[in-house]
Amino acid sequence: MGKVLIIGAGGVGTVVAHKVAQNPDVFTEIMIASRTKSKCDAVVKAIGNPAIKTARVDADNVDELTALFDSFKPDIVINVALPYQDLTIMEACLKSGVSYLDTANYEPKDVAHFEYSWQWAYKKRFEDAGLTAILGCGFDPGVSGVYTAYAAKHHFDEIQYLDIVDCNAGNHHKAFATNFNPEINIREITQNGRYYENGQWVTTKPLEIHKALTYPNIGPRDSYLLYHEELESLVKNYPTIKRARFWMTFGQEYLTHLRVIQNIGMARIDEVDYNGMKIVPLQFLKAVLPNPQDLGENYEGETSIGCRIRGLKDGKEHTYYVYNNCSHQAAYKETGMQGVSYTTGVPAMIGAMMYLKGLWKRPGVWNVEEFDPDPFMEQLNKQGLPWHEVFDGDLEV
Numbered sequence: 557m558g559k560v561l562i563i564g565a566g567g568v569g570t571v572v573a574h575k576v577a578q579n580p581d582v583f584t585e586i587m588i589a590s591r592t593k594s595k596c597d598a599v600v601k602a603i604g605n606p607a608i609k610t611a612r613v614d615a616d617n618v619d620e621l622t623a624l625f626d627s628f629k630p631d632i633v634i635n636v637a638l639p640y641q642d643l644t645i646m647e648a649c650l651k652s653g654v655s656y657l658d659t660a661n662y663e664p665k666d667v668a669h670f671e672y673s674w675q676w677a678y679k680k681r682f683e684d685a686g687l688t689a690i691l692g693c694g695f696d697p698g699v700s701g702v703y704t705a706y707a708a709k710h711h712f713d714e715i716q717y718l719d720i721v722d723c724n725a726g727n728h729h730k731a732f733a734t735n736f737n738p739e740i741n742i743r744e745i746t747q748n749g750r751y752y753e754n755g756q757w758v759t760t761k762p763l764e765i766h767k768a769l770t771y772p773n774i775g776p777r778d779s780y781l782l783y784h785e786e787l788e789s790l791v792k793n794y795p796t797i798k799r800a801r802f803w804m805t806f807g808q809e810y811l812t813h814l815r816v817i818q819n820i821g822m823a824r825i826d827e828v829d830y831n832g833m834k835i836v837p838l839q840f841l842k843a844v845l846p847n848p849q850d851l852g853e854n855y856e857g858e859t860s861i862g863c864r865i866r867g868l869k870d871g872k873e874h875t876y877y878v879y880n881n882c883s884h885q886a887a888y889k890e891t892g893m894q895g896v897s898y899t900t901g902v903p904a905m906i907g908a909m910m911y912l913k914g915l916w917k918r919p920g921v922w923n924v925e926e927f928d929p930d931p932f933m934e935q936l937n938k939q940g941l942p943w944h945e946v947f948d949g950d951l952e953v
């Protein structure tokens with residue numbers, strides 16, 4: 557059906573590459589390109605399909621990107637590099653006439669600031685070019701938006717309360733490690749919390765609000781209120797929402813390490829002088845922390861991510877909980893990566909599949925909840941992330 561170019565050969569890129577290769581009826585030609593070509597070659601070797609092409613590209617450089625796009629001529633680019641590269645890749649897509657998909661909203665390198673405005677500003681240009689850009693198509697953002705769209709379509713006339721709950725109950729047996737890119741992860745967690753209530757955003761101190769929530773097959777886990785980017789698009793696309801929040805679990809050991817990292821200045825994202833060299837402490841820290849891609853082998857337990865929703869159907873109040881549990885070991889056996897990379901990479905592949913099948917093909921820039929959730933939900937069950945529903949249970953939130 558079409559040619560796909562994956563940019564980024566990290567944990568998520570590796571999963572995307574495995575999954576597109578498993579669907580050759582949809583993805584007829586595949587290329588994986590990243591800053592370090594040897595990493596792309598290693599992914600191809602692990603998959604065992606020499607027909608997958610590889611290339612080196614600096615995704616901060618629009619000219620390099622357009623040269624690559626013009627020679628490979630992909631139908632869609634799956635951007636699973638870092639959020640810093642979103643805008644350069646979108647620019648290059650416009651220049652070369654290629655559609656676009658990513659899993660994280662653009663962030664400037666020098667401020668940890670999460671909002672869609674930079675990417676939404678491209679809407680008219682993508683529309684005029686007849687190209688589709690699908691934003692935030694990992695698990696959260698991604699499946700969290702599709703779950704919400706599915707709930708709105710099938711189970712509610714009006715969604716009023718939305719809580720996205722993200723639990724990682726896995727154990728990687730390291731004193732401290734992050735499950736995806738440490739720089740991106742620590743920037744996200746150390747910022748202020750924020751949630752939406754009655755038309756306004758309420759700001760909290762970092763990790764100030766927390767409570768124990770019970771996750772299926774896992775049990776109660778302390779869950780912390782964070783700001784997460786999909787809240788911005790979901791409250792815009794579902795104006796009946798009165799309150800929207802995002803919760804993520806952290807163990808005490810993790811939080812203690814994080815506090816120390818912050819207290820000693822290692823979470824700083826500004827440059828400091830070190831022996832006449834400029835270094836960014838958080839980037840240096842990334843270099844000494846365990847590589848998230850190496851956690852898979854000894855990772856036990858599972859993730860559980862879902863949406864807990866309260867709203868009205870036929871004038872009556874109902875609750876609905878839709879979720880997926882993903883085993884780190886099963887993810888590792890299939891792709892060599894742990895569950896957090898797996899739960900991000902599978903939806904990115906499905907989003908590209910939706911585009912190539914013509915189901916999510918619409919000129920402009922879109923968040924996932926703006927498309928039909930049904931064919932995506934069907935593929936989640938087929939591609940390794942089956943979902944479950946609880947009707948009218950206690951949401952605890």
Ligand code: NDP
Nearest residue numbers: 564565566567568591592615637660694695696697736737
């Ligand atoms: P990694 O750090 O493991 O991988 C990032 C990859 O991008 C690496 O291969 C890196 O190359 C490459 N890269 C970085 N900068 C450039 C550049 N300038 N040009 C070309 N390639 C570049 O990250 P993850 O795989 O863990 O995460 C990938 C993305 O997925 C991130 O944007 C992250 O925010 C997002 N994510 C989304 C989630 C969701 O549910 N929506 C959850 C988890 C992650 P090199 O190896 O040479 O450094």
